[in-house]
Amino acid sequence: MTTIDDRIGDDFSLSAPVNLRDLGGTPVDGGVLRSGVAIRADDLSTVGVADAAELVDAGLSTIIDLRTAGEVEITGRGPLADYPVAYHHLPLMTSIGEGMPQDGPFAIDHVQMGEMYARMVESAASQLATAVTVIALAPGATAFHCAAGRDRTGVLAALLLLALGASDDDIVADYSRTDPNMPAIQQRMKPVMGALMARLGFDLDDLSILSSSEPMDVSMRTMLARLRGRHGDALAPLRTAGLGDETVARLRDRAVVAG
Numbered sequence: 001m002t003t004i005d006d007r008i009g010d011d012f013s014l015s016a017p018v019n020l021r022d023l024g025g026t027p028v029d030g031g032v033l034r035s036g037v038a039i040r041a042d043d044l045s046t047v048g049v050a051d052a053a054e055l056v057d058a059g060l061s062t063i064i065d066l067r068t069a070g071e072v073e074i075t076g077r078g079p080l081a082d083y084p085v086a087y088h089h090l091p092l093m094t095s096i097g098e099g100m101p102q103d104g105p106f107a108i109d110h111v112q113m114g115e116m117y118a119r120m121v122e123s124a125a126s127q128l129a130t131a132v133t134v135i136a137l138a139p140g141a142t143a144f145h146c147a148a149g150r151d152r153t154g155v156l157a158a159l160l161l162l163a164l165g166a167s168d169d170d171i172v173a174d175y176s177r178t179d180p181n182m183p184a185i186q187q188r189m190k191p192v193m194g195a196l197m198a199r200l201g202f203d204l205d206d207l208s209i210l211s212s213s214e215p216m217d218v219s220m221r222t223m224l225a226r227l228r229g230r231h232g233d234a235l236a237p238l239r240t241a242g243l244g245d246e247t248v249a250r251l252r253d254r255a256v257v258a259g
Contacts, residue, residue, distance in 0.1 A: 017042045018184040019149035022141075023157065026174060029165025030252070032259040036141045040157050042149030042181075043067070045078035052079035061140030062086040064131050066152040068093055088134055090127040092120055092152045110215075114222025117155050121227060125237035131156055132163055132243055136251035148186075150178045158220060162235055163248050164255060168224055175220040 019042040024035025036059055044063060047055070063080060065072065068091050077087065108116075121128060135142045146152035154175045161171045227234035235243070 017044060017047055017145075017149070019178055019181045020044075020143075021177065023161070023174065026161060026166060027170050027259060028161065028256055030258075031256045033161070033164060033166075034255055034257045037255045038135055038157075038160060039141055039143040040149060040153050041143050041145040042153070043071075043075065043147050044080060044143060044145045045072075045075040047078055047080060049079045052083065055143075056080070056083045056085060059140045060085060060143055062134060062138040062142040063088070064134060064142060064144035064156075065089045066092050066127075066131075066144060066146040066156065068095055070095065071147055086134075086138070088131070090131050092124040092127055092146075092155070110218035111222050113151070114219040115226055117151070117219060117223035118226035118230075120152070120155055121159070121223070121234075122230075122237050125241035128156060128159055129238040129241040129243040132160055132238065132251065133247050135160060136247050136254065148178075148182075150175075150182070154178065154220065155223070158223070159235065159238060160251075163238075163243075163251060168221065171224070172217045172220045176215070176217045179216050 019040075021040060022035050023033050023038045023040060026033045039060070044065075060080075063077075063085055065077070065087065067089075069089075072089065081087070131144060135144075144153060144156055157174060158171045161174065224234050227237070231237060233239070
């Protein structure tokens with residue numbers, strides 16, 4: 001049977017999402033993450049009809065949507081809504097405009113982005129714990145996504161890999177793989193994000209996100225450092241929110257294979 005990993009390899013290009021990849025092969029404690037368990041992506045609502053069918057045929061059983069209600073309202077769920085795929089809407093923010101100033105140009109650097117990630121883990125720990133639990137219990141492949149597949153998706157990917165015992169360097173390496181995809185992502189997102197920003201009173205062209213010339217891996221390293229500095233364990237907010245050892249053990253049982 002064709003696997004998810006086969007379908008999203010070099011010979012498979014989704015019609016619209018441009019930041020979709022299986023986390024399989026990432027080194028974790030005791031081996032590597034098995035392919036066909038966890039897939040990270042940008043907005044899956046934009047997937048084409050044929051590609052949606054291929055993903056389901058290849059084993060996609062569950063979708064975790066990390067977008068806000070406003071984003072879902074604009075684009076919906078797309079063709080994958082027509083398939084018997086479990087859907088979990090677990091927004092990590094109430095509004096895409098959280099933290100934005102109400103006047104003047106807006107620019108943040110990678111350190112500030114990492115600090116925002118850490119606050120997101122703390123404020124949305126319950127949703128993130130639920131997401132990790134869904135991945136641990138899902139019968140097939142789980143795809144999780146936001147709009148760009150970098151920030152909210154990157155936070156969940158990092159916490160999932162932490163739960164499996166991945167090193168900081170491997171977590172950062174996965175996060176950084178999004179960087180070359182950003183021009184295509186931004187081009188695809190512009191109509192939706194422009195509409196959302198207009199609702200909030202912002203002009204998308206006036207916003208300058210991640211203006212620093214530093215490499216983007218600074219964001220993820222900052223998130224991990226801030227969480228450990230405040231909690232000791234970067235997973236502590238999720239553990240407090242209900243992520244238990246039994247769930248992590250179940251996740252490891254289905255996700256870790258010898259490297």
